[in-house]
Amino acid sequence: LDNSRLYWPSSPFGGNDHDSQEVGDRHNWQVWHGNVEPRKFGENLGQDYSVEGVSFKNYKKDYTRFSSEFGMHASANRFTLEDNLPEGTFYWGSDEMSYRNKDYHHQKGIMLMEGYTGIPTNIEEYMNFSMLTQAEGLKCGIEHYRRNKPFTSGSLIWQLNDCWPGTSWSMIDYYQLPKASYFYAKKFFHPLLLTIDHDAGSDLHIWVINDLLETYTDVLELTVESFSGEKLFTTTIPVEVKENASAKITRFTEEELLKGYPANEVVVRLTSMEGKAQQNVYYLRDHKDLALPQAHLQVAVDEDNQTVTVSTDNHARMVKLEIPSKKIHFSDNFFDLLPNETKTIEIGHLEGEKVDLGRLRVSAINSEQ
Structure with a gap:
């Protein structure tokens, strides 16, 4: 009106x-x-x-x-x-x-x-x-x-x-x-997004999105690793993206990255070497087509500091932490973990209560449940 x-x-x-x-x-x-x-x-x-x-x-x-x-x-x-x-x-x-x-x-x-x-x-x-x-x-x-x-x-x-x-x-x-x-x-x-546009069998297009109101400069690292931890390909990519912009940086063929290795047995990572942006993880095939090996998770619990440290031998897909209680907060969860990589998670309660970590359950899609 x-x-x-x-x-x-x-x-x-x-x-x-x-x-x-x-x-x-x-x-x-x-x-x-x-x-x-x-x-x-x-x-x-x-x-x-x-x-x-x-x-x-x-x-x-x-x-x-x-x-x-x-x-x-x-x-x-x-x-x-x-x-x-x-x-x-x-x-x-x-x-x-x-x-x-x-x-x-x-x-x-x-x-x-x-x-x-x-x-x-x-x-x-x-x-x-x-x-x-x-x-x-x-x-x-x-x-x-x-x-x-x-x-x-x-x-x-x-x-x-x-x-x-x-x-x-x-x-x-x-x-x-x-x-x-x-x-x-x-x-x-995240205001700085490192992203790959890819369809199975096609090229990988590397993009950077900068939502900040200042120019973003960095060096990106692109790595391709097998699920057992073998590094198959790595390169660095200098980037400079103006403020409030999206830019396609470069592209790679699957053949360049795989060098004859099966596409369903690798993980691709895009990392900010200066730690300015979040690491991004990609797979070259759908989850149902991945040849994931069994991952054996090692879990160390620190009750005093309310933290849990997780590591794995083979690549672990969607590591999941669960505690049977309402309003539990994890600093990270449902993450992928690379071979011999260690990740420490802080655990808390939305109302400030101490969390009983004795009831913690840690699993991955490709680990023993």
């Missing part, structure tokens, strides 16, 4: 459809729901209800101005589920687990996992696979949107937290326990 002030009548809004890529803001529900977009006014909303149609790789087709809503499901943490499910129902495929899924079509989450991690066969795999798919999917989307800066200048994930103890789009579950995507977000939303 106030003509003197700018007013945005809805979200999404703009262009030849209220979900236009060219004008206004857009909600991307091609990923997860399989919506076929963009469309024009008067056209029915089509759906591609398939593994390819709902895949998070479709984010890379989206060149919106502002992606104001997008996301995908992941399981709540183990304690949250166990504390809210009736006895004997905490297993993959139970009716109670199905009831805890806050979408009408549960097959969407299965198809998303089928495309990236493979379909889970038990509750442990379900928690891991759904969280990893959500985390890697949101990483794929956010990094794509940020590479497209300034044409794409905003993104809002649906959703941050939750009012329901179960499976939903949230990054933090009902008991305020973060999922894997929360810890991924601390890295992919």
